[in-house]
Amino acid sequence: MARAFGAALAWLGLAGAATAQTATLPASIGRGEAVLRAAGGCTCHTNYPGEGDDAPELAGGRGLETPFGTFYSTNITPHRKTGIGTWSDADFLRAMTEGRAPDRSHYFPVFPYPAFSNMTRRDLLDLKAYLFSLTPVERENLPPDALPPFRLRAAVAGWKLLNFRPGSFEADAAQSPAWNRGAYLVNGPAHCGECHTPRTLSGGLDRSRWLAGSAEGPEGELAANITPDRRTGIGEWSATDLAWYLETGIKPDGDDTQGLMAEVIEHGYAHVDAADRRAIAEYLLSLPPIEHEMKAPDAGK
Numbered sequence: 001m002a003r004a005f006g007a008a009l010a011w012l013g014l015a016g017a018a019t020a021q022t023a024t025l026p027a028s029i030g031r032g033e034a035v036l037r038a039a040g041g042c043t044c045h046t047n048y049p050g051e052g053d054d055a056p057e058l059a060g061g062r063g064l065e066t067p068f069g070t071f072y073s074t075n076i077t078p079h080r081k082t083g084i085g086t087w088s089d090a091d092f093l094r095a096m097t098e099g100r101a102p103d104r105s106h107y108f109p110v111f112p113y114p115a116f117s118n119m120t121r122r123d124l125l126d127l128k129a130y131l132f133s134l135t136p137v138e139r140e141n142l143p144p145d146a147l148p149p150f151r152l153r154a155a156v157a158g159w160k161l162l163n164f165r166p167g168s169f170e171a172d173a174a175q176s177p178a179w180n181r182g183a184y185l186v187n188g189p190a191h192c193g194e195c196h197t198p199r200t201l202s203g204g205l206d207r208s209r210w211l212a213g214s215a216e217g218p219e220g221e222l223a224a225n226i227t228p229d230r231r232t233g234i235g236e237w238s239a240t241d242l243a244w245y246l247e248t249g250i251k252p253d254g255d256d257t258q259g260l261m262a263e264v265i266e267h268g269y270a271h272v273d274a275a276d277r278r279a280i281a282e283y284l285l286s287l288p289p290i291e292h293e294m295k296a297p298d299a300g301k
């Protein structure tokens with residue numbers, strides 16, 4: 001349905017303005033919606049747990065707990081005062097790939113720009129076109145509840161020196177197109193590693209234990225080891241199991257998914273092409289298994 005909506009918008013756009021430039025833009029709104037789904041629906045920007053199912057979508061205000069404090073997601077609707085409605089393409093690309101706001105201040109790394117920096121320019125600009133096609137919602141952004149230095153944007157410069165290199169996805173010619181597509185999705189838009197990779201003391205992603213499970217993702221949920229280790233990871237899952245899980249949230253043992261993973265499936269991965277879910281599965285199951293036992297932090301979460 002959302003796709004039909006994108007197509008309808010595309011048609012309206014074409015009917016409204018007939019310049020060559022706008023003629024290429026409408027198609028990108030539909031593609032941009034697909035990019036948003038591949039990114040898990042950007043659900044961190046919707047305050048579902050606070051406001052329930054009728055939370056204003058993508059208008060921010062969701063508290064994301066981290067070991068460094070609680071950070072609130074921002075309004076990414078095209079509202080001109082409280083959202084991103086005045087952003088240029090360059091502003092959007094800089095935010096997504098460098099973690100910098102239009103005024104050049106740094107974003108806190110709870111915003112997964114290390115992953116998004118691997119995305120193609122085309123995907124990013126299509127995503128922007130889609131976001132700009134949504135209804136603007138007026139809602140002010142909230143400052144973080146964190147102690148200095150973690151609440152200071154300037155301190156993020158230091159964090160970046162230690163932990164951030166803007167990526168750029170390079171396809172591996174020795175692998176299949178599906179594997180490469182999976183690698184792009186996992187490490188780019190779908191940002192699996194931002195929740196599933198353990199963090200170092202300074203809050204960077206621990207590259208030596210990539211995807212090996214983390215108890216320190218946003219909201220402090222336990223995100224499983226998703227390397228194919230047979231005992232501590234998903235080595236017993238088949239590619240079909242994994243693709244099915246990304247569509248339905250149902251695990252091979254019949255258990256269903258909770259929390260953030262349920263959200264990114266429901267609002268995101270469930271809506272991408274089936275071939276993309278297969279590609280993610282093929283890529284993940286080809287990675288080196290890493291043995292890393294996950295332990296529940298406290299049962300109350």
Ligand code: HEC
Nearest residue numbers: 190191192195221222223224226256257258259260261264
């Ligand atoms: C926003 C954070 C977040 C993102 C992004 C995310 N996950 Fe998860 N994932 C979680 C959490 C939290 C759980 C635990 C859910 C539960 O306990 O039911 C989980 C569970 C899983 C599981 C179940 C593992 C098991 O042994 O039960 C798999 C498989 C999985 N994720 C794969 C992925 C893949 C593949 C991606 C990227 C395409 C991804 N996840 C992106 C947070 C995330």
